[in-house]
Amino acid sequence: MSNEKKLVEQITSMDEDFAQWYTDIVKKAELADYSSVRGCMIIRPYAYAMWENIQAGLDKRFKETGHHNVYMPMFIPESLLQKEKDHVEGFAPEVAWVTQGGDEELTEKLCVRPTSETLFCEHYAKIVQSYKDLPKLYNQWCSVVRWEKTTRPFLRTAEFLWNEGHTIHETKKEAEEETIRMLNVYTDVVENLLAIPVIKGRKTESEKFAGGDATYTIEALMHDGKALQAGTSHYLGQNFAKAFGMQFLDREGKLQYVHQTSWGITTRLIGAIIMVHGDNDGLKVPPRIAPIQVIIVPVAQHKAGVLDKAAELKERLSKIVRVKVDDSDKMPGWKFSEYEMKGVPVRLEVGPKDIEKNQVVLVRRDTREKIIVPMDEIESKVTELLDNIHESMFNAAKKVMEEKTSTAVNMDEFKDAVENKTGFVKAMWCGDAECESKIKEITGASSRCIPFEQENISDTCVCCGKKADKMVYWGRAY
Amino acid sequence: MSNEKKLVEQITSMDEDFAQWYTDIVKKAELADYSSVRGCMIIRPYAYAMWENIQAGLDKRFKETGHHNVYMPMFIPESLLQKEKDHVEGFAPEVAWVTQGGDEELTEKLCVRPTSETLFCEHYAKIVQSYKDLPKLYNQWCSVVRWEKTTRPFLRTAEFLWNEGHTIHETKKEAEEETIRMLNVYTDVVENLLAIPVIKGRKTESEKFAGGDATYTIEALMHDGKALQAGTSHYLGQNFAKAFGMQFLDREGKLQYVHQTSWGITTRLIGAIIMVHGDNDGLKVPPRIAPIQVIIVPVAQHKAGVLDKAAELKERLSKIVRVKVDDSDKMPGWKFSEYEMKGVPVRLEVGPKDIEKNQVVLVRRDTREKIIVPMDEIESKVTELLDNIHESMFNAAKKVMEEKTSTAVNMDEFKDAVENKTGFVKAMWCGDAECESKIKEITGASSRCIPFEQENISDTCVCCGKKADKMVYWGRAY
Numbered sequence: 010m011s012n013e014k015k016l017v018e019q020i021t022s023m024d025e026d027f028a029q030w031y032t033d034i035v036k037k038a039e040l041a042d043y044s045s046v047r048g049c050m051i052i053r054p055y056a057y058a059m060w061e062n063i064q065a066g067l068d069k070r071f072k073e074t075g076h077h078n079v080y081m082p083m084f085i086p087e088s089l090l091q092k093e094k095d096h097v098e099g100f101a102p103e104v105a106w107v108t109q110g111g112d113e114e115l116t117e118k119l120c121v122r123p124t125s126e127t128l129f130c131e132h133y134a135k136i137v138q139s140y141k142d143l144p145k146l147y148n149q150w151c152s153v154v155r156w157e158k159t160t161r162p163f164l165r166t167a168e169f170l171w172n173e174g175h176t177i178h179e180t181k182k183e184a185e186e187e188t189i190r191m192l193n194v195y196t197d198v199v200e201n202l203l204a205i206p207v208i209k210g211r212k213t214e215s216e217k218f219a220g221g222d223a224t225y226t227i228e229a230l231m232h233d234g235k236a237l238q239a240g241t242s243h244y245l246g247q248n249f250a251k252a253f254g255m256q257f258l259d260r261e262g263k264l265q266y267v268h269q270t271s272w273g274i275t276t277r278l279i280g281a282i283i284m285v286h287g288d289n290d291g292l293k294v295p296p297r298i299a300p301i302q303v304i305i306v307p308v309a310q311h312k313a314g315v316l317d318k319a320a321e322l323k324e325r326l327s328k329i330v331r332v333k334v335d336d337s338d339k340m341p342g343w344k345f346s347e348y349e350m351k352g353v354p355v356r357l358e359v360g361p362k363d364i365e366k367n368q369v370v371l372v373r374r375d376t377r378e379k380i381i382v383p384m385d386e387i388e389s390k391v392t393e394l395l396d397n398i399h400e401s402m403f404n405a406a407k408k409v410m411e412e413k414t415s416t417a418v419n420m421d422e423f424k425d426a427v428e429n430k431t432g433f434v435k436a437m438w439c440g441d442a443e444c445e446s447k448i449k450e451i452t453g454a455s456s457r458c459i460p461f462e463q464e465n466i467s468d469t470c471v472c473c474g475k476k477a478d479k480m481v482y483w484g485r486a487y
Numbered sequence: 488m489s490n491e492k493k494l495v496e497q498i499t500s501m502d503e504d505f506a507q508w509y510t511d512i513v514k515k516a517e518l519a520d521y522s523s524v525r526g527c528m529i530i531r532p533y534a535y536a537m538w539e540n541i542q543a544g545l546d547k548r549f550k551e552t553g554h555h556n557v558y559m560p561m562f563i564p565e566s567l568l569q570k571e572k573d574h575v576e577g578f579a580p581e582v583a584w585v586t587q588g589g590d591e592e593l594t595e596k597l598c599v600r601p602t603s604e605t606l607f608c609e610h611y612a613k614i615v616q617s618y619k620d621l622p623k624l625y626n627q628w629c630s631v632v633r634w635e636k637t638t639r640p641f642l643r644t645a646e647f648l649w650n651e652g653h654t655i656h657e658t659k660k661e662a663e664e665e666t667i668r669m670l671n672v673y674t675d676v677v678e679n680l681l682a683i684p685v686i687k688g689r690k691t692e693s694e695k696f697a698g699g700d701a702t703y704t705i706e707a708l709m710h711d712g713k714a715l716q717a718g719t720s721h722y723l724g725q726n727f728a729k730a731f732g733m734q735f736l737d738r739e740g741k742l743q744y745v746h747q748t749s750w751g752i753t754t755r756l757i758g759a760i761i762m763v764h765g766d767n768d769g770l771k772v773p774p775r776i777a778p779i780q781v782i783i784v785p786v787a788q789h790k791a792g793v794l795d796k797a798a799e800l801k802e803r804l805s806k807i808v809r810v811k812v813d814d815s816d817k818m819p820g821w822k823f824s825e826y827e828m829k830g831v832p833v834r835l836e837v838g839p840k841d842i843e844k845n846q847v848v849l850v851r852r853d854t855r856e857k858i859i860v861p862m863d864e865i866e867s868k869v870t871e872l873l874d875n876i877h878e879s880m881f882n883a884a885k886k887v888m889e890e891k892t893s894t895a896v897n898m899d900e901f902k903d904a905v906e907n908k909t910g911f912v913k914a915m916w917c918g919d920a921e922c923e924s925k926i927k928e929i930t931g932a933s934s935r936c937i938p939f940e941q942e943n944i945s946d947t948c949v950c951c952g953k954k955a956d957k958m959v960y961w962g963r964a965y
Contacts (some may be wrong), residue, residue: 042610045567046597049560051610054625057556078535082527082646083561083599083630084583089523102589105562107599109584110645111632119524121561121585121599132520132529147532151630152561167588168560265576 020350021249022289025389027233032162034283038292038351039164048160048167056163056279060170063278064150066202066298067172070194076146076174081128083151084119089127096126099219103156103164105167121154126220126245126271129175133267139258140179143267144187148174163280164237164487171275177255177267181246184268188244191223191272195240203278204295204402205229205285206410206431208482209238210458215442218271222246228457228482230410231284234431236457236484238390239281244271280487282325285406286375293374294396295402303391304353305334306344308360318364322357322387329388330395349374354398355391375402418429418467419474420451423483429454433484437477448472454483498828500767505711510640512761516770516829519640526638526645533829534641534757536778538648541756542628544680544776545650548672554624554652559606561629562597567605573728574604577697583645599632604698604723604749607653608731611745617736618657621745622665640956641758642715642965645749649753655733655745662746662926664723668835669750670703673718674965681756682773683707683763684879684888685717686911686960693920696749700724701765706935706960708888709762712909713961714935716960717759720750736761758965763884770830771852773880774873781869782831783812784822786838789831796842800835800865807866808873827852853880896945901961905930915955917948926950932961 012337020033035041040056052060068078084107104120122128133145154168163169174191180182192209197203201323207227217224221243229239249255250266259265286293296302303326307319319334326332335344341358348356358370365376369387371380375398382390426434434454438444448471449455463480470477498511513519518534530538546556562585569575582598600606611623632646641647653670656662669685677683685705695702699721707717727733728744737743764771774780781804785797797812804810813822819836826834836848847865850856853876860868891910895901904912912932916922926949927933941958948955 014843042613044560044606045609046560046562046606049562051560051606052558053559054555057558060558061556077532078539080530080535080630080648082522082524082529083632084524084527084646086523104589105585105597106587107583108586109596111582112581118587124781128522128524128529131523135520154561167574168562170558230649435766 020289020291023232023287024283030287030289031280032284034287034292034350035162036305040279040283040292041160046167048157050162050166052170052276055300057380058297059191059279059282059294059467060276062298062300063198063202064172066151066198067194067274070198071148071172071174074146074190074194076148076176078148079149080151081122081125081132081149083122085122085125085127087118087120089131090120090265092127092130093220093249096220100124105154107459122151123153123155124271124273125149125151125153125173126175126249127253130249130255133177133256134253137177137255137257137267140260143257144176144178144183146176146187147174161280163277163283165277169276171273174270174272176270177250178269179257179259179265179267181268184270185244188223188225188242188270188272191270192227192240192242195242195272195274196227198274199227199229199239199278200403202295202297203282204297204399204406205239205281206403206407208458210460210482212241212458213442213445213456213481215445216456218243218245218247220245221271222248226458226486229281229285230408230432231281231412231487232287233284234413234485236433236482236486237277237281237284238457238486239278240274243268243270245271263360267287277487286402287352290346291350293402294352294354296354296399299352299354300331301333301348301351301353302330303332303355303357304344304348305332305357305359306341306348307334307336308341308358308363310336312361315360318359320358322369322384326387326391330391337461355389355394358389373398375405416466417471418469419471423448423454423471424452427454433457433482435464435466435480435482436471437466437469438479438481439473439475439477440479441470441473444470444472448483452483453485456484457484457486498767499521501710501765502598508765508767509758509761512765512770512828512889513640518757518761518770521640524645526635528640528644530648530754530865533778537757537760537772537776540776540778541676541680542650544676545672545752546628548676549626549650549652552624554654554792555628557625557627558629559600559603559610559627560602561600563600563603563605565596565598567609570605570608571698571727572846573726574698578602579634583632583634600629601631601633602749602751603627603629603631603651604653604727605731608733611655612731612733615655615733615735618738622654622656623659624652624654624665626650636942639758641755641761644754647753647755649751652748652750653671654748655728656747657735657737657743657745659746662748663722666701666703666720666748666750669748669855670705670718670720671842673750673752674705676752677705677707677717677756677787678881680773680775680777681760682884683717683759684885686882686938687937688938688960690719690936691920691923691934691959693923694934696721696723698723698726699749700726703823704936707759707763708725708891708910708962709759709965710764710765710887712963714811714911714960714964715755715759715762715933716964717756718750718752723747723749728757755965764880765830768824769828770922771880772830772832774832774877777830777832778809779811779826779831780808780873781810781833781835782822782826783810783835783837784813784819784826785814786819786836786841788814790839792842793838796837800847800862801835804865804869808869809909833872835865835869851876853883894944895949896947897949900931901926901932901949905932905961911935911960913942913944913960914949915944915947916957916959917951917953917955918957919948922948926961930961931963933964935960935962935964
């Protein structure tokens with residue numbers, strides 16, 4: 010009853026108020042709820058099931074590439090956090106501190122991990138002696154805390170879930186290869202499971218990870234033209250190795266410092282799913298990670314044989330897809346809009362007439378297309394349709410990204426692009442951090458990445474006009 | 488090299504020093520490591536892989552019984568923790584407090600969750616209005632923190648991993664059924680995946696969960712005769728419902744309070760695996776959760792064809808079991824003791840002579856039995872053997888538990904049983920908390936549970952001699 014009531018109210022149109030549209034979907038598709046804990050959210054069953062599917066896709070790939078999961082403590086002593094100078098400067102201002110355990114004041118305060126490089130380093134320093142112990146390819150699934158001032162569900166919360174990979178290697182070359190390998194794993198999952206196209210590239214010096222040598226990123230574009238950093242992979246060089254004494258005897262018997270990487274991807278991906286695929290009727294969940302891939306809605310379910318047929322179809326389909334029957338006493342119309350709000354990729358309708366004709370009706374969430382399918386062929390048709398929907402969603406998102414990508418050769422064009430065209434701006438940059446911050450100040454657009462696929466937009470920096478050979482993607486960002 | 492060196496040193500004998508034997512296994516089987524964070528441990532890849540398998544077994548059963556996973560914040564504001572009086576009294580003395588976020592002092596301190604009833608209650612109170620919204624069957628996988636003074640890896644640590652189920656129901660009957668259902672799920676996993684026999688029963692009032700009406704438990708017995716609480720399921724009644732206002736409109740349109748349960752099982756199960764199954768050569772991992780079920784050790788691997796054959800066998804076996812080849816340049820003898828330490832259930836040896844005879848040698852970790860098997864039959868033989876090992880390990884553990892279980896009808900017998908026979912003591916109890924605490928004071932044995940399967944040991948309380956009709960399992964415990 011209460012559910013039905015919620016559904017009749019329309020959600021805010023995304024053209025009218027994108028931020029409110031986002032919040033409405035989060036609430037009405039029952040993805041997250043606020044808690045009484047400042048900046049922390051509750052991930053509700055439907056969104057958590059998406060995360061479990063994303064996690065399974067990632068974890069499989071992590072293991073296939075030789076990684077092992079571990080679990081490190083959630084606390085980091087202040088002195089440990091301080092060991093790597095740039096790292097502590099980057100993270101200390103935004104951590105939560107435990108100062109009291111039971112009734113006792115702690116002699117050293119502990120931060121709740123914002124990321125766990127320091128803990129992994131301390132452990133690696135103890136367990137690695139020789140090149141024979143390398144590489145170490147560890148990953149952990151956990152939550153981390155960053156004391157953000159302003160928060161939004163999934164996109165920016167004081168606590169979020171993520172994976173953090175931490176690896177150490179014998180040579181620079183191996184570590185650099187690992188960094189790119191894991192960026193490619195993230196790309197694979199985001200594009201091929203989430204149907205979200207991304208731009209791959211390297212972060213500028215001012216946007217890179219605190220304590221690292223290089224940060225690589227995948228950047229996605231939301232419906233409102235704002236960019237979202239969807240995953241990052243860092244080459245940490247030997248910075249932490251030197252701070253934590255991570256040394257090993259090499260093949261010549263000499264002591265060397267290890268070369269290190271770390272990489273992470275978070276629950277903000279669910280925010281990206283909402284903002285890349287959603288529309289004014291709600292969410293569209295990419296089929297490969299959808300908790301419900303097919304929702305069976307019986308029509309005229311009080312009539313003889315309808316519910317039995319629905320159950321039979323569910324039984325058959327459950328062998329190949331995630332399927333559910335809604336045989337509640339709500340009207341079919343209510344059910345249609347409920348599952349549209351929740352973005353279930355395929356609705357299967359079956360009623361007395363369909364049974365008579367030995368057919369079912371499949372309705373795509375993405376295009377609304379209705380397809381009549383012989384009852385005998387549902388397995389193959391549904392499988393085909395889900396793949397088809399994935400492709401369509403990816404292509405639609407890619408088209409939007411391309412349409413919202415402009416080029417600029419001077420600041421006037423740049424400002425115009427950001428304000429009127431929205432989206433990514435491709436422009437040349439001289440490499441000077443001053444130009445980068447000036448661009449951000451003037452337009453609100455930060456450098457998103459120096460893409461691997463370079464184009465020569467012009468020969469001069471869009472900001473200072475000096476010689477420039479780097480093409481950069483810029484954009485306002487989440 | 489460093490690994491080999493570690494392995495030649497024998498571990499402490501369990502008869503000599505059980506605690507040191509335990510610590511040696513944790514270290515040498517590479518299960519956990521200490522961190523610089525007081526009371527927190529690092530779960531290393533091999534132990535974490537066991538936890539992943541345990542988790543998968545539990546999660547499957549949770550989902551089959553209709554539960555959904557969610558994620559709640561890791562922090563609880565002080566005022567929220569205080570809402571249920573008994574609950575806060577039970578947990579507040581042992582929580583870690585966050586008092587500072589970034590540079591700012593918090594106006595209200597936040598505890599790091601020791602358990603999440605309060606957060607679930609707050610959420611449920613918001614989302615449940617009618618009996619149609621019930622039951623809510625949620626679970627979460629996370630880490631929790633309890634500020635323990637003395638800690639031991641897996642058994643008692645300031646932070647540990649667990650599942651916490653939280654459900655609310657329309658009727659008391661449904662909630663009580665759920666409490667027992669989940670206790671049975673825990674029993675199923677502990678007995679049928681971990682090969683650990685347990686005693687099922689109810690906790691006494693003084694041992695029950697802070698804030699609940701009844702706590703049910705499964706109790707296992709370790710090799711040294713000490714008991715270990717392996718999982719608990721709580722019927723919370725309407726205590727939290729009243730404190731948090733969790734009300735719904737029932738079928739007659741009247742406002743009612745929900746009936747509630749919670750249940751949890753933790754990484755201490757890994758401690759139980761060590762102490763129930765291990766021996767003086769190391770760990771014995773129960774086959775069904777073993778990260779490596781079969782280790783292939785090539786013999787005379789430099790000879791032509793040996794490594795190829797090992798790879799071929801791995802290829803075949805990997806379709807049905809978790810299998811690894813160790814083709815490192817260590818001597819087979821080193822490898823044998825390494826995988827014995829790690830408790831891999833089956834070792835498969837293959838050398839030139841075996842290849843000639845078209846056979847392999849299978850060696851059981853639990854009984855050391857060697858079995859020669861025709862190469863064509865390895866799939867069926869290995870499958871059979873793993874089941875066989877599971878049964879044997881379970882039966883061996885059950886035998887130890889039975890041998891170490893005594894009965895006592897008076898305090899002299901009780902003291903004698905605890906001191907000389909070790910293990911569980913079955914004795915009658917009048918139900919008075921004073922007798923319970925007196926028994927603990929005198930013997931060090933606490934009440935473990937009032938088992939579902941009652942026996943009439945005598946007619947009078949073992950402590951005060953008054954009439955008694957409850958048989959209780961007592962024991963010193965971890």
